[in-house]
Amino acid sequence: MLPGVFGDLAPFLDSYGYLAVAALLFVEDFGVPAPGETILIAAAVYAGAGRLNLAAVVAVGVVAATAGDNVGFAIGHFGGRALVLRFGRHVGITDARLDRAERFFSRHGGKVVVAARFVEGLRQINGVVAGLANMPWRRFLVFNLLGAALWVGTWASIGYLAGDHLGTIYAQFHRYERYVLAALALVVAVLVTRRIRATARTSARRAMVLTATLLAAFFAALAVAVGTHWAPLIAIDTSMVTAGHAALLAHPGVAAAARVVTDLGSPVAVDVVTVVVCVVLAVRGRWVPVVALAVARLGELGCETLVKHLLARPRPSLEPALTTASGFSFPSGHAGGTAAVYGAIALLALGRPHSPPRGARGRGSPGKRIGTWAVVIAVVATTAVASSRVLLGVHYPSDVVAGVILGLAWALLACAVAAPLTAALTEGGRRLRRARAGTNDSGPTLSRSSFVVGPWWADETEHRQRVRGAIRSDQRAAAHPCPAAVG
Numbered sequence: 048m049l050p051g052v053f054g055d056l057a058p059f060l061d062s063y064g065y066l067a068v069a070a071l072l073f074v075e076d077f078g079v080p081a082p083g084e085t086i087l088i089a090a091a092v093y094a095g096a097g098r099l100n101l102a103a104v105v106a107v108g109v110v111a112a113t114a115g116d117n118v119g120f121a122i123g124h125f126g127g128r129a130l131v132l133r134f135g136r137h138v139g140i141t142d143a144r145l146d147r148a149e150r151f152f153s154r155h156g157g158k159v160v161v162a163a164r165f166v167e168g169l170r171q172i173n174g175v176v177a178g179l180a181n182m183p184w185r186r187f188l189v190f191n192l193l194g195a196a197l198w199v200g201t202w203a204s205i206g207y208l209a210g211d212h213l214g215t216i217y218a219q220f221h222r223y224e225r226y227v228l229a230a231l232a233l234v235v236a237v238l239v240t241r242r243i244r245a246t247a248r249t250s251a252r253r254a255m256v257l258t259a260t261l262l263a264a265f266f267a268a269l270a271v272a273v274g275t276h277w278a279p280l281i282a283i284d285t286s287m288v289t290a291g292h293a294a295l296l297a298h299p300g301v302a303a304a305a306r307v308v309t310d311l312g313s314p315v316a317v318d319v320v321t322v323v324v325c326v327v328l329a330v331r332g333r334w335v336p337v338v339a340l341a342v343a344r345l346g347e348l349g350c351e352t353l354v355k356h357l358l359a360r361p362r363p364s365l366e367p368a369l370t371t372a373s374g375f376s377f378p379s380g381h382a383g384g385t386a387a388v389y390g391a392i393a394l395l396a397l398g399r400p401h402s403p404p405r406g407a408r409g410r411g412s413p414g415k416r417i418g419t420w421a422v423v424i425a426v427v428a429t430t431a432v433a434s435s436r437v438l439l440g441v442h443y444p445s446d447v448v449a450g451v452i453l454g455l456a457w458a459l460l461a462c463a464v465a466a467p468l469t470a471a472l473t474e475g476g477r478r479l480r481r482a483r484a485g486t487n488d489s490g491p492t493l494s495r496s497s498f499v500v501g502p503w504w505a506d507e508t509e510h511r512q513r514v515r516g517a518i519r520s521d522q523r524a525a526a527h528p529c530p531a532a533v534g
Contacts, residue, residue, distance in 0.1 A: 056082060056085060056086050056089050057089065059086070060086060060089055060090060060093065064099065065090075065099070065103060065104070065107045067086060067090075068086055068087060068090045068104060068107050068108060068111065069107050069108075069110070069111040070111075071083045071086045072086070072087065072107075072108055072111035072112045072115060073111040073112075073114055073115040073118075074115065075115065075170075075171060076111075076112050076114075076115025076116045076118075076119060076170065076171065076174065077115045077116065077118040077119035077122065077171075077174060077175070078119060078122075078171050078172055078175060079171075080171075083112075084202060087104070087108055087199065087202050087203060087206070088202050088203075088205065088206035088209075089206065090104045090108075090203075090206070091104055091202065091203040091204070091205070091206025091207040092206045092207070092209065094203075094206075094207055095206070095207045095208070095209075101203065101207055104203055105199055105200060105203050108195075108199035108203065109192070109195045109196050109199050112164075112195040112198065112199060113188075113191055113192050113195045115174070116173065116174035116191045116195070117174065117187075117188065117191070118174070119171075119172065119173070119174025119175040119178065120174040120175070120177055120178040120182075120184065120187055120191075121178060122174075122175055122178060123174065123175035123176060123177065123178025123179040123180075124178035124179070124181070124184075125178075153182070156177060156180070156182045156186065156187070156190070157186065157189075157190040158190075159173070159177075160173055160177060160182075160187060160190040160191050160194055161190050161193055161194040161197070162194075163194070164194035164195065164197065164198040165197075165198060165201075170198075174187075174191070252463045255394075255459040255460070255462060255463040256459070256460065256463045258459050259455075259456045259457075259459040259460040259463070262452045262453075262455055262456035262459070263456050265452050266378075266449055266452045266453050266456065269445055269448065269449045269452070270354060270358065270377070270449065272445070273358055273360055273377050273445060273449075274357075274358050280445055283444065283445075284443035284444055284445050285363075285443075287437065287443075287444045288363045288365070288437055288440055288442075288443050288444065289365070291437050291438040291439075291440065292363075292365045292369065292438070292439070292440035294438065295369055295438050295439065295440075296367075296369070301438075302369050302438075302439070305369075305434075305435040305438050305439055306369070306370055306435075306439065308431045308432060308435040309370065309381060309432060309435040309436060309439060309441075311428070311431075311432065312381040312382065312384065312385040312428070312431075312432030312435070312436075313381060314348075314380060314381075314384055317344070317384040317385060317388050318344070320388055320389075321340060321341070321344050321388050324340060324392060325337045325340055325341065328340070335465045336395045336465060338461075338464075338465060339391060339395065339461040339462050339464065339465035340388070340391050340392065340395070340461070342457070342460075342461035342464060342465075343387045343388065343390070343391035343454075343457045343458045343460075343461035343462075344384065344387055344388055344391075344457075346387070346457040346460070346461065347383050347384060347386075347387035347453055347454050347457040348380075348383075348384065350453055350457070351378055351380050351383050351384075351450070351453060354377065354378060354453075355374060355375040355376075355377065355378070355380075356375065358375065358377050359375050360375055360376040360377040360446075361375070361376060362374075362375070362376040362441055362442070363376070363440050363441065363442070363443060365440040368440070369439045369440055370439045370440075370441060372441035372442075376441075376442055376443060376446050377443075377445065377446045377449060378446055378447075378449035378450040378453055379433065379436050379442045379446040379447040379449070379450035379451075380450065381432050381433075381436055381442075381447075381450070382429065382432055382433040382436060382442075382446075382447040382448075382450030382451050382454065383449075383450035383451065383453045383454040384450075384454065385428055385429045385432045385433075385454065386425075386429045386433075386450065386451045386452075386453075386454025386455050386458065387453075387454035387455070387457045387458050388454075388458075389421075389424060389425035389428050389429060390425050390429070390454060390455050390458035390459075391457075391458040391461055391462060392421055392425065393418075393421040393422045393424070393425040394458055394459070394462045395421075395462065396417050396418040396420075396421035396422075397418040397421070397422065429451055429454075433447035433448075433450070433451055434447075
């Protein structure tokens with residue numbers, strides 16, 4: 048009896064034998080998601096039990112894998128380039144970059160084709176990529192055949208030698224896979240953090256995107272832990288929510304305050320704050336921050352709703368109930384919405400241009416004060432709402448942590464999208480001023496790396512006033528030319 052996912056493929060392998068191996072390996076190797084590697088191991092286990100012939104499994108596997116990759120090569124070579132050039136411009140793929148890929152494959156294509164065979168994801172697309180890069184077909188065929196032989200031989204040997212021990216190996220792997228995933232997540236976090244520190248000084252937008260990516264990885268790890276009912280997490284969640292509920296039962300006044308705080312983080316309250324701030328920004332002509340705030344709220348709400356229904360985690364069941372709540376538990380909508388909206392507002396408030404020369408603005412400038420208070424309010428509001436959900440017994444701690452992470456990720460991503468738009472608008476204002484005034488004096492320069500999205504509390508920035516003043520000066524000069532110019 049094969050364990051886990053191998054057992055799921057056993058009926059298919061029992062019915063079709065070598066044909067099942069050939070079919071799944073063939074379609075997997077030109078991009079169709081299929082458990083080719085899994086069925087290869089299962090077939091090798093069958094060979095070890097005498098139900099299939101190992102040499103036949105290896106031969107069928109090599110032929111099917113090579114044929115599938117060649118189909119992918121044909122797709123990339125004959126039709127993929129035009130398709131990529133037509134739609135790839137939206138993600139930065141250009142003729143020049145494809146030409147560089149061709150030069151890379153001309154030098155290292157053989158090594159790439161062999162190595163990609165052992166990497167999940169690359170194995171499925173390496174033929175298409177080689178075809179796109181115009182790698183010579185005969186060269187591709189030789190290295191692809193070599194890679195297929197090595198890959199099939201490796202996994203077939205593992206399955207054949209594991210034999211009856213596959214169940215034990217699978218059980219041990221399943222036991223420690225969460226720790227392996229946690230270690231990998233830690234490595235990724237360290238690498239991304241180093242990347243953020245390296246790029247933060249040169250590109251605020253890239254730093255925000257990388258930070259949002261790191262937060263998304265943490266959120267995904269929490270979702271996997273919740274979805275697989277990871278025992279340590281369940282134990283921590285249960286003990287903390289029980290202790291918080293008991294503490295509020297002993298202090299009715301604190302429970303009443305917690306209910307007020309949790310209502311301030313309700314979807315209705317968060318949406319009201321979003322609409323009010325967006326209206327204020329729109330009246331002042333700050334449309335880019337309006338879009339950023341809307342994207343943060345709607346993005347968080349959409350992801351939250353999707354994950355809630357995918358995991359369908361029930362809420363804590365504690366008696367007596369201190370408040371009512373409906374729907375699923377993971378992630379917390381109250382915590383996520385508060386983090387997304389107040390976090391986006393804080394980022395918008397902090398994103399201001401380079402300071403003018405010394406003396407123009409003091410330490411107590413309105414912009415700096417507003418940015419500081421926005422951060423304080425965001426931290427206090429998010430912490431208070433998240434804590435109240437756990438203390439009232441309607442969410443586990445992992446629910447609110449995931450909600451805060453999701454909300455902050457969307458706040459960062461939304462402001463990163465808004466940043467280049469604001470930079471373009473500011474640069475457009477400077478160019479308009481130069482064109483109208485007929486001078487190269489553009490005043491203080493605002494670069495992409497000098498701000499996040501601009502000071503949302505101000506009117507459309509001082510550029511608009513300077514442009515209007517320059518236009519009026521031009522009009523006065525045209526209406527009253529100097530005598531020397533007339534003569």
